[in-house]
Amino acid sequence: MLRSMYAGISGMKNFQTKLDVIGNNIANVNTAGFKKGRVTFQDMMSQTTAGAQGPTATRGGVNPMQVGLGSQMGTIDNIHTQGFRQTTNNPLDLQLEGDGMFVLQDADDSTYYTRAGNFYLDDNDNIVNPDGYYLRGFTADDNGEITTGIGNLSIPETAKSFSIQTDGTVNYVNEDNETIVAGQILLASFSNPSGLEKAGSNLFINSPNAGLAENLVTPETEGTASIVSGALEMSNVDLAEEFTEMITAQRGFQANTRIITTSDEILQELVNLKR
Structure with a gap:
């Protein structure tokens, strides 16, 4: 199975969690003393196809070649800034x-x-x-x-x-x-x-x-x-910021779904090689 498909799935899961946090922030925009949440991502482990090589007397060094395997949840923070x-x-x-x-x-x-x-x-x-x-x-x-x-x-x-x-x-x-x-x-x-x-x-x-x-x-x-x-x-939620983050999360989710559908089309072409 293509690695890109699993990478897209991990991205979809993370952006769904981000949308959950954004939804909770917006739901509590008028909640007294509420502190908004924030989601950060991290890249997942990478598969190394070729390791790095140091320079020798006859040639220069070679950088490693790695393929990323998707993203993972980094943190879900509570931001304790002063509310309105x-x-x-x-x-x-x-x-x-x-x-x-x-x-x-x-x-x-x-x-x-x-x-x-x-x-x-x-x-x-x-x-x-x-x-x-x-x-x-x-x-x-x-x-x-x-x-x-x-x-x-x-x-x-x-x-x-x-x-x-x-x-x-x-x-x-x-x-x-x-x-x-x-x-x-x-x-x-x-x-x-x-x-x-x-x-x-x-x-x-x-x-x-x-x-x-x-x-x-x-x-x-x-x-x-x-x-x-x-x-x-009151809450320290800024609606303008939350809606902006909502748009970026929605587009990120859509982009990851495109990765999955594209990977599926490639797999379909591979299957169709055998008629």
């Missing part, structure tokens, strides 16, 4: 301007990370995400002093109003019109955020290659982001 800002004026909508991720914890003490800052207050006055996972941070004592203990952040039901500062400090006004500190939001810092694994629902989980810092840090420290209250970080 959407102003909502909701004080519990939080946008991260810079590096870092919010830290969430579920009832089973599993830890998740997210850039989606659409938070809410539950019936127990805890700050939670849409799935009910608790926002983590430094808690405050009864005197409003921030402690070093990490726990679930909450705002008392009796609070008249509340606000969240750029450094993550959560303040509220009590019944005596006094401003009290409820806690401070913490962020997780990663040396390689592309190494995180997507867990669905705008959540990421840690992986051995993400490079999670040993300690959680407060916003605006150690190079982490500042918090913008009343806004959301």
Whole structure:
């Protein structure tokens, strides 16, 4: 069987995967905190028909002769560039301007990370995400002093109003019109955020290659982001870029199908040699 046919099949499979990633990016163009994917290819092993030869006293060197056997998937990356800002004026909508991720914890003490800052207050006055996972941070004592203990952040039901500062400090006004500190939001810092694994629902989980810092840090420290209250970080998907990549992937897929059909015509001619 012709090698070109198998090379065309490998190209079709890879471009199909690229179209899958592009489709997912476009589907999440308005998803808060979504990070787009990118596909890269690598050439597959090559069949060497003649090896290289070094120069001698009587003639020059000869380069190797190799026939490529197609392409293979290189990587499927998550691109963690800053997403677009959407102003909502909701004080519990939080946008991260810079590096870092919010830290969430579920009832089973599993830890998740997210850039989606659409938070809410539950019936127990805890700050939670849409799935009910608790926002983590430094808690405050009864005197409003921030402690070093990490726990679930909450705002008392009796609070008249509340606000969240750029450094993550959560303040509220009590019944005596006094401003009290409820806690401070913490962020997780990663040396390689592309190494995180997507867990669905705008959540990421840690992986051995993400490079999670040993300690959680407060916003605006150690190079982490500042918090913008009343806004959301939207998807970093650029539709113009995605449609351009879609066109190139479609044409690449079509070109590989032409390789297969051409190879099939050659095989048919070979079969027809015997009448």
